[in-house]
Amino acid sequence: MRTYFGVDYHKKYSHGTIMDEKGKILKQGRFSNNQESVEQFLDVYGGADCLSVLEATRNWTVMHDILEGLTSDVTLAHPLKVKAIAEAKIKTDKCSPSA
Numbered sequence: 864m865r866t867y868f869g870v871d872y873h874k875k876y877s878h879g880t881i882m883d884e885k886g887k888i889l890k891q892g893r894f895s896n897n898q899e900s901v902e903q904f905l906d907v908y909g910g911a912d913c914l915s916v917l918e919a920t921r922n923w924t925v926m927h928d929i930l931e932g933l934t935s936d937v938t939l940a941h942p943l944k945v946k947a948i949a950e951a952k953i954k955t956d957k958c959s960p961s962a
Contacts, residue, residue, distance in 0.1 A: 866908045868915040868934060872896070872926050881908045901929050909933045916940050 864883060871878040873896075881890040889908060894900040905913065913934040917926055923939070930937045 864912060866913045868905065868908070868913055868930075870915060870917045870926060870930070872917060872920060872923060874921075877901075877926065879904055881905070881913075896926060896929075898929050898932075901926075902933060905933055911935045914938070 866889065867882045867884075869880045869882070876893055876895050878893050879891065880888060882888055890904070890906075892904060894904040902909070910933075914936050915930045915934040916938045917923055917930065917940065919939040927937055927939070
């Protein structure tokens with residue numbers, strides 16, 4: 864089963880969402896920015912059938928290196944394009960847009 868892992872990377876922790884090919888959310892949550900925590904979050908969804916996406920913001924290389932070993936491909940998202948999606952109010956995560 865192909866899965867997709869979206870990471871909202873922060874300084875001390877990250878928020879993640881794992882979806883299947885049909886867009887069904889399989890798992891959402893918060894985890895620490897270290898190898899062990901990301902492995903635990905991905906659990907059975909990681910590996911060769913998992914594609915991940917990460918916004919290219921501050922210190923993104925740390926999370927990119929972790930994801931490279933746990934998923935089949937890591938795509939960097941352009942911060943301005945991610946902002947445009949957020950402003951269009953089509954995001955699917957639980958964070959509300961800032962006023």
